[in-house]
Amino acid sequence: MTPERRPWWARLALVALVGSAVVPLVAAGLRSALWLLLAVVGVALTAVGVWWTLAYTGPLRLLGALLSVAAPLTVLGLYSSYGMLWPAVAAFVLWLVAQVAGHAALVPEDDVTGQWRRAAPAPRHPWIVMNPLSGGGKVDRFALADRARAAGAEVVLLEPGAHQDVAALARRAVAEGADLLGVAGGDGTQALVAEVAAHNGLPFLAIPAGTRNHFALDLGLDRRDPSTALRALSDGVEFRVDLGYAAGRAFVNNASFGTYAAVVAEPDYRGHKLQTAFRSLPVLLTGPRAPRLEMRAGDSRMDGLQALLVSNNPYLRAVDANRPGRRRSLSSGLLGVVCVRVDDTAQAARLVRGDRSPGLTRLTAREVVVAGGADGTLAAGIDGEHVTLPAPVVCRIAPGALRVRVPRDRPGHPSGGPPVDWPELTRLALGGTEARASAA
CATH class of the missing domain: 2.60.200.40 (Tumour Suppressor Smad4)
Structure with missing residues (x-):
């Protein structure tokens, strides 16, 4: 987002926040505090019900399940009976708008990848291991093996049902001259190969062919179409990210x-x-x-x-x-x-x-x-x-232990973040881009 647009997002956030408080006040006056208290009690009782459902068995689990359903339904029923349902929904929607606009106004210029980004030449001997069972069969559904081979990569398909040492396969690929290691699969498989890539100083390519692929999400990759990650082989950029270790395992x-x-x-x-x-x-x-x-x-x-x-x-x-x-x-x-x-x-x-x-x-x-x-x-x-x-x-x-290769064009790191800094947002709304720049 351009700096000129941030003050307008900040102003939208503040207007929506004020609106979320004004709507119930207009609808119920000072009684809106009682309706808010009712909502808080309903949430607390629902949390108690969920806890009993998860933590216990027998009658207490059944009671918890009933409570976790009855509490929110009772609150909604009371809101509806006294004509407060739509004001509550409107206030909640305005609060959501305030949160989204606030995050949009305060999202940083740089993305999750840090400051080591640079253009990367195409690898000469890329090697990619693929798990055909990951993500309900995304490897086959998106023809990832054929597309990777067409891009010049050596592809190893894991055999369904067979126990294969993925890290050992990656180490053998390095010994045979691979200059990039990639994975089309879940985060667990990606971590095993990423550790080998980091140890040998080679770039790593993550292809989000698993069920969730949180790592790919934070790299800004398109999880809906994992084949787009293969563009990094011909038109990619590279940067370094951290790697965690637990008892020596990445x-x-x-x-x-x-x-x-x-x-x-x-x-x-x-x-x-x-x-x-x-x-x-x-x-x-x-x-x-x-x-x-x-x-x-x-x-x-x-x-x-x-x-x-x-x-x-x-x-x-x-x-x-x-x-x-x-x-x-x-x-x-x-x-x-x-x-x-x-x-x-x-x-x-x-x-x-x-x-x-x-x-x-x-x-x-x-x-x-x-x-x-x-x-x-x-x-x-x-x-x-x-x-x-x-x-x-x-x-x-x-x-900075892991060199990551991604496509030059990718969805990026969507906005989001910790709770909105409302004082900073107010300064940005009132002072424009200068307030944000001085705070940085």
């Missing part, structure tokens, strides 16, 4: 410990993710198998954690359901750390406050030490792949 997104890692370890997880998680969570949250982790990062120490997420650069939000895996930068040289400790229903309900919840802690560090395994090991999810690591696990960041 990750491009995150290493998770505790509850999520235990769910990933279940044999049925790959085929039935939701059912497996729903069945396993009661034991993992409140039962005897509930994990209790210890974390040390610099001067920060925490114990009794149920879940711990260590990410390659911090996520924009601790819980980001709409844009999972979003990071403002992949080159900050810092690990993101999200710690979760929920001991009872009250703490679970307060998780709806996000970063302000007492059960959730966020911090950044260059090194994180994780302990808590009773048998000297810790289960972990490395970019969604289950592994068992020797405890304590040392997680570290390797700044």
